[in-house]
Amino acid sequence: MSEIEKSELLDRFNYLSERESSDHLALNCPAEQLIEFCTVLRDEFQFDLLLDVTAIDWDVATPRFTGVYHFYSTVKQMYLRVASDCVDNIKPTLPSLVPLYSAADWHERETYDLMGIHYEGHPNLKRILMWDSYPYHPLRKDFPLAGIETPLPAEDVVEQTNLQVSAAPMMGGPFVSSGDGKMSQTEPKAKDESWNEEKGK
Numbered sequence: 001m002s003e004i005e006k007s008e009l010l011d012r013f014n015y016l017s018e019r020e021s022s023d024h025l026a027l028n029c030p031a032e033q034l035i036e037f038c039t040v041l042r043d044e045f046q047f048d049l050l051l052d053v054t055a056i057d058w059d060v061a062t063p064r065f066t067g068v069y070h071f072y073s074t075v076k077q078m079y080l081r082v083a084s085d086c087v088d089n090i091k092p093t094l095p096s097l098v099p100l101y102s103a104a105d106w107h108e109r110e111t112y113d114l115m116g117i118h119y120e121g122h123p124n125l126k127r128i129l130m131w132d133s134y135p136y137h138p139l140r141k142d143f144p145l146a147g148i149e150t151p152l153p154a155e156d157v158v159e160q161t162n163l164q165v166s167a168a169p170m171m172g173g174p175f176v177s178s179g180d181g182k183m184s185q186t187e188p189k190a191k192d193e194s195w196n197e198e199k200g201k
Contacts, residue, residue, distance in 0.1 A: 005045065013037060019083055026081035031067075034084050035095050038069075042100055047071040047080055050097065053107035055115045056083075059141040065092040065117060086117060096122040114139040 006025055010016055015033050019026035029037050041047040052070040065086040072079050086092035096119040097104040108119040109128040116137035119125055126132060134150070136143055152158050 009045075013040075019081070021081060024079040024081055026083065029082050029084050031084045031087065031094050034082075035097070035100070038071075038082070038097055038100050041071060041080070041082075046073045046075040048074055050101035050103045050107070051079075053097070053104055053111055055092075055111050055117050055139075057115060057139070057141045062089060063087060063092075064089040065115065067094045067111070067117060069097070092117045093120055094118075095120050096125075098122055113137070116140060 006018075009027070010018065013029075013033070015030050016037070017028045019028050049072040050069065051072050052068075054068050054070075056066045056068060058064050058066065063085040067084045067086065069082045069084070070079065071082065084094055086094060092115075094117055096108055098108065098119075099121065104119075105123070106128060108122055109125060111117050112119060112122075112125055113127040113129050114137055127134065130136075130138070136148060136150075138147070152163065
């Protein structure tokens with residue numbers, strides 16, 4: 001996004017603020033204005049593609065959860081990141097972008113499933129990876145990295161397969177990602193890579 005367009009957005013929408021970013025322009029937008037702002041992004045600034053919907057759990061901070069959206073303009077060939085804080089730490093909520101971008105459908109379901117953010121107005125907000133009665137949100141900071149042993153939902157599956165949900169092997173964890181540089185170069189890596197399941201510590 002050009003400096004002129006960035007200034008135009010910040011001047012036009014006084015509720016926006018620039019967000020620190022090491023790669024693309026990033027903006028903070030309050031949840032109450034998210035639909036209005038994203039409509040303008042799509043219709044006037046040609047950000048016609050929603051690439052990703054995800055979230056951050058700040059754990060002990062307030063607000064605890066921040067929704068993060070990655071947009072792309074196929075016309076201008078540029079990216080934009082928009083972040084929106086959830087006001088409620090207990091039941092985090094954001095408006096659904098499905099009416100604006102059909103791609104938001106499964107992205108919002110995944111973030112609901114793994115982070116527990118409710119998207120108001122979503123046409124079918126149900127879990128997409130875990131089963132409906134699963135009691136946890138695995139990407140929250142208070143969820144153990146190795147997982148939690150949990151009964152499978154269907155007894156007949158257990159009887160026929162003898163499967164169980166057990167803790168994940170750690171293989172050199174804990175896993176951390178660098179906050180420096182481009183996203184493509186900050187994939188999570190084991191803090192101690194001198195051992196794994198095949199080669200002991």
